[in-house]
Amino acid sequence: MSARPGAGGGAVRVAAAVLFAVPAVLAVCGPLWAGEPGPRGTSFTTGGGHWLGTDFVGRDVWRLVLLGGRPVLLTALAATALTYTVALPLALTAALTHRRRLEELLMRPLDVLLAVPSLLMILLVSAVLAPGPVGLAVLVALVNIPDAARIVRAAAAEAASRPAVEALRMQGETWWRTAVGYVGRSTARTVAADMGVRLTGVLYLVSTAAFLGVGVAPDAADWAVMVDRNRTGLFLQPWAVVVPALLIVALTMGGNVLFDAVRDRRPAVDERHQ
16 A cells, blocks of 8 residues: 555656656757758648658758757756856845845845746846847846745745854854855755746746747747747648647646656655654
8 A cells, every 4th residue: 555655656757757858858969960951841841851841931840849949948047047046145145144234135126026027027128138048048037036035045044043053153153154054055955946846937938938039039949939930830730839839848847747756755755764
């Protein structure tokens, strides 16, 4: 009886890993397999040496699929890394400071950003600045920093209230050792869990922004752009839309389920070692 939950959880993890790995491998290795572009064919046709047919300007869809995942994945990873590069020091400083004004100065501007819908903020800024891929990563990080900082600060504040932190202060330990060596390590599990879930949200935001034309060229080899530009030929040549759309869904859903499965498994492992 007791083996069933573990077996079911293992099956979920395997399925989630496969679901995430397929688009991730295509995103990382696809450009290495794409080869040189061949001659263009007729728009929205199948056959003629094109496995998945052609797109709206006659390009080979399979080659675009191989090329189109890396921009999505790299932009999402860069945005997630930038989010925590800014959020972690802000949160640790706010949690450990004894100066109320400094804490307000650090956290209140983030609350203002948190009140604005993420996609609306990206669209408003992009309408003025017209960002490229790097700018899109910065924008996505900007709208994620407030929420990430609040979550990390809550975990860090709980760790900072422990007697061990007061003991470190009485011993004359440096702020760096207290903040990073103890409080930072105590919040590592919370940060890791939030990072996994946030990466899937960032993937969604990056894909949605690219679909709306933010940060990418109109004819770029990008999965989200492929869905947008080829949707007019959905009933003529569906693979140009269905395949990149399914890969985006698999990447976000697979990553979400995989991180949830790993996060749910860790407490059980910790209990067995106690």
